[in-house]
Amino acid sequence: VSCLHYEDSWSMGNEALKTANEQDCFWQVHGLVDHVTRQAKIYWQMGRKISVDEAVIPFKGRHKGRCYNPSKPAKYHFKTFAMNDAGTGYQYHSYFYRGKDEARPADIPATMWPVQTMVMQSPDIHDAGHVLVTDNWYTQPQLAQFLKSKGIETVGTCKINRLSIITPTRPTGFPRAGIFKAKYGGKKDRGWSTVHETTIGHR
Numbered sequence: 001v002s003c004l005h006y007e008d009s010w011s012m013g014n015e016a017l018k019t020a021n022e023q024d025c026f027w028q029v030h031g032l033v034d035h036v037t038r039q040a041k042i043y044w045q046m047g048r049k050i051s052v053d054e055a056v057i058p059f060k061g062r063h064k065g066r067c068y069n070p071s072k073p074a075k076y077h078f079k080t081f082a083m084n085d086a087g088t089g090y091q092y093h094s095y096f097y098r099g100k101d102e103a104r105p106a107d108i109p110a111t112m113w114p115v116q117t118m119v120m121q122s123p124d125i126h127d128a129g130h131v132l133v134t135d136n137w138y139t140q141p142q143l144a145q146f147l148k149s150k151g152i153e154t155v156g157t158c159k160i161n162r163l164s165i166i167t168p169t170r171p172t173g174f175p176r177a178g179i180f181k182a183k184y185g186g187k188k189d190r191g192w193s194t195v196h197e198t199t200i201g202h203r
Contacts, residue, residue, distance in 0.1 A: 006032040025064040026096050037093055046125060049086035050132045050152075052115050054079055054097075065099050081114035083122070086133055093118045112143045119150060127151030 007028045009017060020027045058074035059066055067079045079097040084090060095114050104113045115138055119125070131153045134143070139156030147154045 021064075025098055025101050033094065033096065040090075040092055041122070041124065044085065044090050044092065046085050046092055046130065047087045048130055050092075050125065050130050051084050051086040052081065052118070052132060052134055052138060053084070054081050054114075056080070064101060065096065067097065067099065081118065083115075083118045093122055109140065109142065111138050112140060112146070115143060116146055119147065119152065125152065131155060 005028070009028060012020070024030060026033075056067075056069075056072050056074050056077035056079055058076070059078050060076045063078075065078055066076060068076055081095045081097065082091050083093040085092060095118050097114070102110075102113070104110065108116065115132075115134070119132075128151065130151075132147055132155075134154065134156035136157045139154075139158045144154045
């Protein structure tokens with residue numbers, strides 16, 4: 001057996017295949033991914049800390065969802081986002097990046113969309129005392145506000161050069177009062193940090 005098929009695409013006509021591919025470039029494995037995710041949620045209860053990060057699946061064939069990143073070990077790949085139990089690394093939920101086929105609303109940043117999608121599809125972690133941990137690619141006030149509305153706290157790293165003014169066209173920025181000033185920059189010992197506090201109003 002060279003290939004396994006989860007969906008019966010052989011019995012579909014050309015027009016039906018074209019429509020399915022236009023609606024979702026991962027439709028042939030969508031059912032399998034959903035099944036695995038449902039089983040993962042049945043057999044595991046998440047700890048208090050949740051982490052979100054991305055992963056790659058090597059792939060060099062032709063596909064609308066294929067990505068290219070020369071800094072990754074597998075330069076050509078499918079990109080997935082995963083929500084994991086931070087204590088064990090158990091993958092609780094995953095989301096395939098669909099490239100130009102992403103159905104992302106214009107007011108939702110690309111760095112927030114995969115997290116919001118996975119959280120919305122996981123109502124069991126809402127208002128359950130969880131803390132979601134992010135790296136500097138995801139960390140932003142808009143995401144923190146969304147997670148707070150679902151009863152989830154968040155903590156994450158950020159770069160000192162991140163946009164520092166929140167405006168309608170720059171909703172992902174940090175309040176100026178919360179940015180680490182340049183005088184705190186420079187190379188520091190591992191584990192060094194400084195803390196700022198600010199209040200963000202709900203829009």
